[in-house]
Amino acid sequence: MIIQEVIDLIEDFAPLNYAEDFDNVGLLVGDSKTEVSGALITLDTLEATVDEAIAKDCNLIISFHPIIFSGLKKLTGKDYVQRTVLKAIKHDIAIYAIHTALDNQHKGVNDMISEKLGLINRQILIPRKDSIKKLTTFVPVKDADKVREALFSGGAGSIGNYDNCSFNIAGKGSFKGNEESNPVIGEKGSVHFEEESQIGVTYPAHLESQILKNLFSSHPYEEVAYEIHKLDNKNQHLGMGMIGELKTEINEEEFLNQVKSTFNSGCIRHSKLLNKPVKKVAVLGGSGAFAINNAKAAGADIFITADLKYHDFYKAEEKLVLADIGHYESEQFTKNLLYSFLSKKISSFALILADTNTNPIHYL
Numbered sequence: 628m629i630i631q632e633v634i635d636l637i638e639d640f641a642p643l644n645y646a647e648d649f650d651n652v653g654l655l656v657g658d659s660k661t662e663v664s665g666a667l668i669t670l671d672t673l674e675a676t677v678d679e680a681i682a683k684d685c686n687l688i689i690s691f692h693p694i695i696f697s698g699l700k701k702l703t704g705k706d707y708v709q710r711t712v713l714k715a716i717k718h719d720i721a722i723y724a725i726h727t728a729l730d731n732q733h734k735g736v737n738d739m740i741s742e743k744l745g746l747i748n749r750q751i752l753i754p755r756k757d758s759i760k761k762l763t764t765f766v767p768v769k770d771a772d773k774v775r776e777a778l779f780s781g782g783a784g785s786i787g788n789y790d791n792c793s794f795n796i797a798g799k800g801s802f803k804g805n806e807e808s809n810p811v812i813g814e815k816g817s818v819h820f821e822e823e824s825q826i827g828v829t830y831p832a833h834l835e836s837q838i839l840k841n842l843f844s845s846h847p848y849e850e851v852a853y854e855i856h857k858l859d860n861k862n863q864h865l866g867m868g869m870i871g872e873l874k875t876e877i878n879e880e881e882f883l884n885q886v887k888s889t890f891n892s893g894c895i896r897h898s899k900l901l902n903k904p905v906k907k908v909a910v911l912g913g914s915g916a917f918a919i920n921n922a923k924a925a926g927a928d929i930f931i932t933a934d935l936k937y938h939d940f941y942k943a944e945e946k947l948v949l950a951d952i953g954h955y956e957s958e959q960f961t962k963n964l965l966y967s968f969l970s971k972k973i974s975s976f977a978l979i980l981a982d983t984n985t986n987p988i989h990y991l
Contacts (some may be wrong), residue, residue, distance in 0.1 A: 637969070693728060695708065731867060732961070748872050781841035784829070799822055906928055
């Protein structure tokens with residue numbers, strides 16, 4: 628198996644189209660055509676991570692965080708980023724990062740946090756906009772089933788827990804081909820009327836290329852008439868953060884102690900306790916201050932996240948408890964998520980969970 632085949636599996640699970648604009652995801656170092664000897668799965672890629680990959684005969688590192696975030700203008704080994712990249716290149720080790728593409732995945736980072744906390748009735752905290760499109764096309768009645776099936780096989784027509792979803796209207800289409808045309812139905816130079824089905828399907832934006840390919844290959848007309856519209860609908864299966872409920876409400880302090888133990892946090896920084904039971908919990912792995920108002924609007928009793936600044940804690944406004952459990956701590960199980968997914972798909976080489984602890988923060 629080559630690196631590109633591994634990438635295809637990962638990106639089928641967490642498409643890079645849905646990574647945040649500021650992010651730097653994908654293959655950062657290496658040749659995608661290289662045969663894979665082994666893959667080391669890690670939260671961060673550092674020099675020590677590359678050393679572990681070398682020791683374990685892994686020529687691919689699959690990392691959550693990208694080691695190259697902003698542009699590299701030089702490779703002189705001056706800082707830890709450059710030294711890591713140089714060592715990877717020297718030892719022919721590829722580095723791939725998934726980061727916010729996995730943050731936005733329904734079964735991604737925040738679902739894993741929710742699983743660890745035992746949350747039920749989970750929903751995306753900030754559903755993604757601009758990720759759903761609608762395709763409308765017009766097909767002769769006798770070919771409608773074939774075209775519909777082609778669209779479905781490309782990924783169109785899936786809405787939540789349902790697939791093969793479409794809306795169909797019977798009508799009559801007209802056309803007249805010029806002298807350069809080669810009509811499948813009717814004759815060039817003559818107006819032709821045909822009984823047609825108007826087929827409408829929605830689809831995730833990242834599948835558009837494949838869906839259009841399937842449309843063109845299955846449609847009988849020389850010129851395929853179709854329309855594409857971007858929908859304002861929020862995608863309930865894609866987005867940042869998650870909110871769910873505990874099976875049984877619990878005292879705030881007791882819950883925070885459970886969180887501290889589950890995530891092995893050196894400490895938890897939190898806003899004022901409200902002396903109210905915790906039932907509804909919002910989570911967002913990594914830096915989540917931007918989602919405080921979303922957690923409040925969703926009615927969360929507590930918001931678990933990381934990297935909160937001094938003034939962020941004022942935003943609780945005694946409406947919920949804000950809890951900063953640490954950046955590394957909130958995302959530490961991400962590598963387990965990637966390992967679990969890939970181990971079900973790959974058996975041709977070793978998948979190895981990294982032992983290197985990349986947490987840069989220590990506690991007294």
